[in-house]
Amino acid sequence: MIRSVLSGDLPRSVPLTLILGGILICLALAPFLFPGVRTVDTAARICIFIVLVASYDLLLGYGGIVSFAHTMFFGIGAYGVALTSTHMGRGFDAIAIGSLAGATLAAALALLIGLFSLRVRAIFFAMITLAVASAVAVLVSQLSGLTGGEDGLTFKTPRALGPAFKFGQEMFDGRLFGVKLNGKLLAYYFVFIGASVLFLVMLRVVNSPFGRVLQAIRENDFRAESIGYRVVYYRVAATCLSAAIAALAGSLYAVWLRYVGPDTVLSMELMIDILLMVVIGGMGTLYGAMIGATLFVLAQNYLQNLMGAASGLVADLPILPELLSADRWLLWLGVLFILSVYFFPTGVVGRLRGTR
Amino acid sequence: MSAAPEHAPTMARLNWRDRIAPHMPVLLVPLLAVAGFLAIMNPASWLTLTVSGLAMGMMIFIMASGLTLVFGLMDVINFGHGAFVSVGAFAGISVLMTLGHMTAAPSLLINLGAVLLAVIAAMLATGAMGWAFEKVIVAPVYGHHLKQILVTMGGLIVVEQLIIVAWGPEEIYFNRPEALKGAITFAGAAIEKYRLVAVAVGLVVFAAMRWVLRRTKIGLIVRAGVENGEMVEALGYRLKLVFVGVFIAGSALAGLGGVMWALYQEVITAHMGNHAMILIFIVVIIGGLGSVEGCFIGALLVGLMQNYIAFLEPKAALISNIALMVTILMWRPMGMIPVVKAK
Numbered sequence: 063m064i065r066s067v068l069s070g071d072l073p074r075s076v077p078l079t080l081i082l083g084g085i086l087i088c089l090a091l092a093p094f095l096f097p098g099v100r101t102v103d104t105a106a107r108i109c110i111f112i113v114l115v116a117s118y119d120l121l122l123g124y125g126g127i128v129s130f131a132h133t134m135f136f137g138i139g140a141y142g143v144a145l146t147s148t149h150m151g152r153g154f155d156a157i158a159i160g161s162l163a164g165a166t167l168a169a170a171l172a173l174l175i176g177l178f179s180l181r182v183r184a185i186f187f188a189m190i191t192l193a194v195a196s197a198v199a200v201l202v203s204q205l206s207g208l209t210g211g212e213d214g215l216t217f218k219t220p221r222a223l224g225p226a227f228k229f230g231q232e233m234f235d236g237r238l239f240g241v242k243l244n245g246k247l248l249a250y251y252f253v254f255i256g257a258s259v260l261f262l263v264m265l266r267v268v269n270s271p272f273g274r275v276l277q278a279i280r281e282n283d284f285r286a287e288s289i290g291y292r293v294v295y296y297r298v299a300a301t302c303l304s305a306a307i308a309a310l311a312g313s314l315y316a317v318w319l320r321y322v323g324p325d326t327v328l329s330m331e332l333m334i335d336i337l338l339m340v341v342i343g344g345m346g347t348l349y350g351a352m353i354g355a356t357l358f359v360l361a362q363n364y365l366q367n368l369m370g371a372a373s374g375l376v377a378d379l380p381i382l383p384e385l386l387s388a389d390r391w392l393l394w395l396g397v398l399f400i401l402s403v404y405f406f407p408t409g410v411v412g413r414l415r416g417t418r
Numbered sequence: 419m420s421a422a423p424e425h426a427p428t429m430a431r432l433n434w435r436d437r438i439a440p441h442m443p444v445l446l447v448p449l450l451a452v453a454g455f456l457a458i459m460n461p462a463s464w465l466t467l468t469v470s471g472l473a474m475g476m477m478i479f480i481m482a483s484g485l486t487l488v489f490g491l492m493d494v495i496n497f498g499h500g501a502f503v504s505v506g507a508f509a510g511i512s513v514l515m516t517l518g519h520m521t522a523a524p525s526l527l528i529n530l531g532a533v534l535l536a537v538i539a540a541m542l543a544t545g546a547m548g549w550a551f552e553k554v555i556v557a558p559v560y561g562h563h564l565k566q567i568l569v570t571m572g573g574l575i576v577v578e579q580l581i582i583v584a585w586g587p588e589e590i591y592f593n594r595p596e597a598l599k600g601a602i603t604f605a606g607a608a609i610e611k612y613r614l615v616a617v618a619v620g621l622v623v624f625a626a627m628r629w630v631l632r633r634t635k636i637g638l639i640v641r642a643g644v645e646n647g648e649m650v651e652a653l654g655y656r657l658k659l660v661f662v663g664v665f666i667a668g669s670a671l672a673g674l675g676g677v678m679w680a681l682y683q684e685v686i687t688a689h690m691g692n693h694a695m696i697l698i699f700i701v702v703i704i705g706g707l708g709s710v711e712g713c714f715i716g717a718l719l720v721g722l723m724q725n726y727i728a729f730l731e732p733k734a735a736l737i738s739n740i741a742l743m744v745t746i747l748m749w750r751p752m753g754m755i756p757v758v759k760a761k
Contacts, residue, residue: 193700393580
C-alpha cells in the first residue's frame with residue numbers, strides 16, 4: 063500500500079524514514095501540535111516550499127539542468143490566482159481557473175525557452191533563464207496597472223478559507239482539541255493536501271520510465287542519445303513539467319498568503335533560497351527536497367534570531383558583530399552552499415543513505 | 419571502354435548573398451544604427467542615442483570579454499563574474515573618493531590621472547580576487563558544468579555579502595570628476611563627455627585584446643587552447659597556467675568595466691554586478707561563447723538596441739534585448755561567431 067503510494071521509491075534508510083515520518087506527522091497535525099499563527103504559517107510555507115523545491119529538483123537533480131527562472135514559474139502561478147480572484151471575485155472557480163491558466167502559461171513559456179536553448183547546449187539554458195527571469199521581474203513591477211507593481215496585489219479567497227468562517231459549532235462546540243475550527247484551518251489543509259498530491263505525482267514521475275531516461279541523460283547525455291532517446295525532447299518535457307508544478311505551488315502560496323508581490327514570489331533571493339534547499343537536502347532525490355525545505359524554512363524563521371543574539375555576544379570585538387548580524391545570514395548560507403556542493407553533493411539524504 | 423564522364427565545372431562567382439554571409443555579424447551594427455535612424459527620424463537625438471548606445475556597448479564588452487575567454491579556453495562558466503564587476507566598482511570608487519583634490523580640479527589631465535589611479539587599484543584588486551577565486555572556487559570543479567554554475571553562484575553571494583560587510587548596505591552616490599561632467603554639442607546633438615571617454619577606452623581595450631590574441635605568442639597559445647586544448651598541452655605548454663593568467667586578466671577587465679559602469683551610473687551598490695550579469699550573459703550568448711569578436715559585436719548591438727528602444731518605448735527596453743537574443747539564436751543557434759572546437 064505505502065509502497066505503491068510512494069511509487070516504489072522508499073527512503074531506504076532507517077534514520078531517513080524516521081526523519082521523513084516526523085516531518086510528515088508534524089506537517090499533517092501542525093495546527094493541533096503547534097497552535098499559533100506564526101507556527102502554522104511556517105508549516106504552510108514548508109509544505110509549499112517542499113513542492114517548489116521538489117519541482118526544481120526534478121530539473122536539477124534528475125535532469126541535470128540548471129534553471130534560474132524557477133521563481134518566474136512560481137510567480138506566474140501565484141499571479142494567475144491573484145488576477146482571477148481579483149477580477150472574477152472570490153470563489154473556488156477563480157482559484158481553479160487561475161492556477162490552471164498559470165500552470166499552462168508556465169509550461170508554454172518553459173517550452174519556448176527550452177526549445178531555444180536546450181537544443182544547442184544545456185549551459186545556455188542557465189544563462190537564458192537568468193536573463194528572461196529578470197526581464198519578467200522588471201516587467202511585472204512596471205505593468206502596475208495589471209499586477210499592482212511593487213506593491214503587489216491583495217485579494218480575497220473563498221469565504222470558506224478565511225478566518226471569519228466557522229464550522230462544527232453544534233457538534234464540537236467550534237473547537238477540536240482546543241483548536242478553533244475556522245477557515246484558516248481549512249486553508250491550511252487545502253495547502254497541505256494540495257502539496258501532498260503534487261509531491262506524490264512528482265514521485266510517480268521520477269520513478270516512471272520517463273524519470274529513468276532523465277537520470278540516464280543526466281549521467282551521460284551522449285550515451286542516452288546513442289541508445290535512441292531524443293535528449294532534447296526529454297529535457298524540454300522535464301522543464302515544462304517542472305514549470306507547471308512550480309506554478310501550481312505558486313498558486314497554493316497565493317491562496318495561503320492572499321497576497322502576491324514581486325518580492326515574495328519573483329525575487330532573485332527566492333531563487334537562491336531554492337538552490338540552497340535543493341543542495342542542502344540532496345540533489346537527485348525528492349526526499350531531499352522535503353528535508354532541505356524544512357531545514358531551510360525553520361532556519362530562516364528561527365536561526366536569524368539566534369544570529370542576532372550571537373552578534374550581541376561579540377559586540378565588543380572588531381568585525382565579528384558585522385559578520386554575525388542577522389542581516390548577514392545570506393553570507394553564511396553562501397559559504398554553506400559552496401561547502402555542501404564540494405563535500406556533500408548528495409546532501410543530507412545522500413549522507414543518511416550512506417551513498418556518496 | 420566507355421568514355422570518361424564529361425567534366426564541365428562551372429566557375430560562377432558566388433552570388434552576393436553568399437559573399438555577404440560571413441560578414442553579416444559585423445554589418446549588423448551599422449544596419450541596426452540605420453534602422454534606429456529610420457525609427458527615430460531626428461538626427462540630433464539619433465546621434466545622442468547612438469553615442470550612448472556605443473558607450474554602453476563598450477562597457478558591457480569590457481565586462482563580458484573575460485567571461486567569454488574563460489569559457490572558450492577552459493570550458494568554465496563563471497556565474498560569479500558579476501562579483502568582480504561589483505568589487506572593481508567599489509575598490510575603484512573608494513580610491514577615487516579619497517583623491518577628492520584631484521577629481522575636483524578643473525583640469526582634464528589631472529582628472530584622468532585620478533581615474534587612471536582608481537582603475538589601476540580596481541584592476542589590481544579584482545585581478546588578485548580572480549586569482550583567489552580560481553584557486554578556491556573554480557579549480558576543484560573543472561569539467562563539471564552543473565557544479566561550476568552552483569559553486570560560482572555561491573561565490574557571488576558570498577562576495578556580495580562581504581561587500582555589504584565592508585562598505586555597508588546603502589547605495590553610495592558620488593560625482594564624476596570635474597572635467598568629465600556635462601556634455602559637448604556636436605551637430606545639434608548633446609553628447610556627454612564621459613560617454614566619449616567610454617567609447618575610446620572600449621576601442622583601446624578591444625584593439626589591445628585583438629593585438630594580444632593575434633600578434634603575440636601568448637595569444638597564439640590562447641587561441642590554440644580554445645580550439646584544441648589537449649593538442650596544445652601535448653606540444654608542451656602548460657595550459658593550466660595560461661588559463662589562470664586568462665582568468666586573472668578577465669577578472670581585472672571586469673574590474674575595469676565595473677569602475678567605468680560605476681562612473682556612468684554615478685551610484686554603486688553591492689548588487690550592481692549581478693544586474694550587469696544579465697546584459698553580459700545576453701552579449702556572450704549572442705556573440706558565441708568563447709569568441710571575443712562576437713562578444714564585441716554583441717555588446718554594441720545590445721547597447722544600441724537598449725538605447726533606441728528606451729527612447730521609443732521605455733518599458734520595452736529590457737524585453738527588447740531578450741527579443742534580440744531570441745532572433746539571433748534563431749538565425750545562428752550557436753551565436754553570431756561560433757567558436758569551432760576540434761573535438
